[in-house]
């Protein structure tokens with residue numbers, strides 16, 4: 001188990017343990033196996049935050065599925081959305097007439113998810129749904145449907161299991177809440 005250096009300096013408390021996350025993946029995987037039975041969906045992972053969730057989730061799904069990745073970003077190194085979502089790297093797969101399932105680590109303002117859903121719909125996907133690990137409803141700026149999610153979270157900045165703080169700490173096995181004083185430090189910089 002890696003010892004992330006200085007982790008105690010930035011994490012206030014653990015929110016979801018490895019086991020909590022595993023249970024969420026199992027539950028969502030079962031539901032998706034039922035709902036996508038007989039279909040061959042294209043699973044679209046949103047880079048970079050969704051990498052660990054996607055790999056755990058798809059292995060709980062007993063269906064024939066293709067996997068591709070889309071890299072979009074609106075945060076850069078910051079802790080607040082710039083409000084402008086950028087397409088950094090596109091899919092290699094044609095989504096026309098496909099059932100597409102977007103896999104995301106978190107939906108916060110909803111801007112990133114809304115951008116991806118609209119893009120894939122415009123390209124002629126047959127259906128576009130999403131499976132998100134964490135749903136931060138309090139901060140929503142756009143009304144976007146979240147068809148599947150693992151857990152709701154409060155309006156706090158979470159880190160680990162793909163979720164970064166200044167591009168680090170994605171490789172924590174659990175999800176923790178960032179210390180409020182770190183947020184203040186970054187915001188006052």
Ligand SMILES: O=P(O)(O)OC[C@H]1O[C@H](OP(=O)(O)OP(=O)(O)O)[C@H](O)[C@@H]1O
Nearest residue numbers: 047048049073074075108109110111112
């Ligand atoms: O609902 P929103 O306010 O749009 O926020 C959610 C998005 O923010 C994070 O991505 P980020 O842009 O930081 O890129 P990353 O996945 O590479 O960390 C996260 O992974 C989601 O994609």
Ligand SMILES: Nc1nc2[nH]cnc2c(=O)[nH]1
Nearest residue numbers: 108156157158159163164
């Ligand atoms: N790491 C991280 N990225 C986010 N993007 C939007 N909300 C969050 C959050 O709480 N944590």
